[in-house]
Amino acid sequence: METTEIKIRTCPICGQEYTGRPAISRMDCETPICPDCGTRQALTSIGIDAEEQEKILDAIHRSMDRCTQDKV
Numbered sequence: 001m002e003t004t005e006i007k008i009r010t011c012p013i014c015g016q017e018y019t020g021r022p023a024i025s026r027m028d029c030e031t032p033i034c035p036d037c038g039t040r041q042a043l044t045s046i047g048i049d050a051e052e053q054e055k056i057l058d059a060i061h062r063s064m065d066r067c068t069q070d071k072v
């Protein structure tokens with residue numbers, strides 16, 4: 001039986017609570033982390049600096065907001 005309950009997890013890296021599918025930390029390939037930190041680690045691995053990472057995350061969040069909050 002597959003469970004559909006929504007679990008709230010706390011990210012060990014940024015301390016943010018999140019729901020949904022976690023990303024897996026590239027540090028140990030095992031620790032579940034929040035999607036934002038997963039994105040940061042992925043961007044770090046391809047050589048994107050911290051400032052650019054925040055811009056990319058901002059853009060991702062904005063495009064997600066458009067899906068959930070677009071009522072215009």
Ligand SMILES: [Zn+2]
Nearest residue numbers: 011014034037
């Ligand atoms: Zn995090």
